[in-house]
Amino acid sequence: MYLRNTWYVAAWDTEVTREPKQIKVLGEKIVVFRSQAGEPIALMDACPHRKLPLSKGRIKGDHIECGYHGLTFDCSGTCVRVPGQDRIPAATNVHSYPVVSRYDLVWIWMGDPALADPDKIFHIEHFDDPEWGINRGDAIPFACNYLYITDNLLDPSHVAWVHQSSFGTAACEEEPLTITGTDNGVIVSRWMYDTEVAPFYKRLVPFEGNCDREQHYEVRYPSLAYIKAIFVPAGLGGDADNLPEGQYFQMDSYNFMTPIDEDTTRYFWFQVRNVSPNDEEVSNYMSESVMHAFNEDREILIEVQKGMRDKITRNVDIAIDAGPLLFRRRLQKLIAAEENSNQEA
Template structure:
């Protein structure tokens, strides 16, 4: 179901305080905490004795004590104390997850720890650039499978109906899209020429009159999206030529973390090429984007519920070309990972037998 050899957002950095923070990723319970030096660590949220969540215990310095029989684990998952046993059982250990903190988010590697490469994290080239403003965004829980969210983020056309008062307008209804497969995912994009500026963006653009608008919807495996919005005076929109001096640029970074087959945790932030130090602009971005994403949430929750009904099969439209390509390649990668895991397991069994 999941591509495990990948980085997933477990929490916002500011969510991890002085205590134990439980969460779930890819169906696995995890507990996060800070050591005394501020470093964040992540362990399997289950004591190996009777699988009581460690998050129901307590943080003792840099160690986690189980709230059932006091088994205590260091930040790497090694048991350091077993009060009710004469010695520490050999199997008294819990899984420790490779972890990175970047862009204000806590990322966990959910697969083989030996393959955890920080260089494979999503790149945000504008991060820290003083010419770009940051809207810190937020997070929300969406009651749907994460693939319905990747579908949504590879579908520019939906804004014409779901986001009529914000990201969309009539211009977004029928303009054809270009679908491009990359080494890391799928891009769906289109230029819309000589159109009205959509409501959300109209409050920020500095030019008057119609625009050329680029919608760039990119989802990278397994479930990270970069949405680029370009608004430039009509007649000045080009892929290769220098940008107009009044061009509006917004790059929205979106991260979906599957909780389980029916629930997804959604994190995001936006970068913009204007008013980098204007807190009022950042607040408006945050409020309006939160409202628009709440519209998505309502639709996707209903889609998930509707797709569980087996009575009639769903149909696809031409606008589904990008999501279909993404799902097929992701399924291929998951199947390849499963085959590699099976081969490794069989090799281990064979070596043990001999």
């Protein structure tokens, strides 16, 4: 069901404190907290004795103490105290998950800890670039399977109908798509020429009149997305590597979908932009508008989840599904290969 030997977003950095907190990733309950040095810690959220969640206990220095009978664990999950006995059985240790803070997020590795390489965490270009602005918002709960969200993020055409008041224009309905499979995901992209600037972007582009617009939708396995929007004056588009200096707008949207369980996903997101880097009003405008658009997606995808779950006739795939279907097929192969490797081991 899930690819495990990969990095998922567990939480925003600000959500992990010295107070133990339960999160859920891939159906597993996990307690997260910070060490005295400020490092994030993630352990299986169940005391081995009677399975009380450790998140119901308390932090003491760099230890977490169960709130039922006081079994105590260090940051590696090793049990260091069992009240009333000197011998500590190895079975009292709890699983520790590799976690790393990066880009104001806490990333968690759900597979074999020996394979957890922080260098494989998704790279965010321009994150600390003082010439680029950033906006963000709260993580959004989606009551649907994460793959319906990756489907949506590999479908640029949906903006013509779902986001008519923000991201979409009529040009988004018919323009052909280029679909590219890569080693780590799928890219769906296109340039649209001499079209009206979509409502959301009119306040942001540094020019007047019609535009050439690139939509670049890239989803990497298993559920990490990079969405690039580029706007240039009409007649100057077609080459994202040679943009007219001072005459283009670019917004890079990062979207990280963390499966909570089969039917629930937590959606982390932020955008970086090449204009107004220190303008808080622009950042607030973008965050509020993007949140509105994401809620439009959420309403649709919740109903898609219900419709696909309860369907009594076979669903039909159409041409615009080529990117999402390619992504699903390749992801399923990766999951199957990982499962086979685990069985052989």
